[in-house]
Amino acid sequence: MNIVLLPVMAVRVHLWITGCVQGVWFRSRTCDQAVKLGVKGWVKNLPDGRVEMLLEGEKDKVEQMVQWCRRGPPLARVDHIDQTVETPTGEFIDFLITG
Numbered sequence: 001m002n003i004v005l006l007p008v009m010a011v012r013v014h015l016w017i018t019g020c021v022q023g024v025w026f027r028s029r030t031c032d033q034a035v036k037l038g039v040k041g042w043v044k045n046l047p048d049g050r051v052e053m054l055l056e057g058e059k060d061k062v063e064q065m066v067q068w069c070r071r072g073p074p075l076a077r078v079d080h081i082d083q084t085v086e087t088p089t090g091e092f093i094d095f096l097i098t099g
Contacts, residue, residue, distance in 0.1 A: 010088040012041075012056040017069060019079035021051045027097045029073035030065075037061040040092035044099035056088050 017026075022045050030043045030053060039061050043053040053069070055062045072078050 009059040010057065010090070011059045011062050012054070012086040012088040013062055013066060014084045014086055015051075015053045015055065015066065015069060016046075016082040017051045017053070017072075017078055018049075018081070019072075020075075020077040021072060022049055024075035025073050026051050026076050030069065031095055031097050033068050034065060034095035037064055039065050040095055042092070042096045042098045044097065056090070056092055 027043045027045065030051075033039075034041065034043075034055070037057070039055050039057040041054040041056050043051060046052050055065050057065075066081075066083070069081060070078055
């Protein structure tokens with residue numbers, strides 16, 4: 001039996017980011033920021049030009065990540081973010097660029 005320990009006040013947020021977010025180092029800088037904050041999950045490019053990500057961690061750290069995503073890296077332009085809140089699972093051990 002595997003026991004998953006979640007941080008107190010753990011949250012999980014799924015984001016779909018629209019704008020000029022591909023080819024501008026969005027995934028790489030997102031990964032850097034997530035690692036800096038201790039947020040787990042993944043980020044990937046979608047065929048329709050958006051970026052999708054799943055963030056999990058302490059509530060305040062995930063909120064900081066979402067705020068960062070509203071700006072993105074210097075070359076990005078974020079027009080819109082669709083966001084859903086999900087139940088945290090504790091399945092991630094780090095933050096990855098998956099596609």
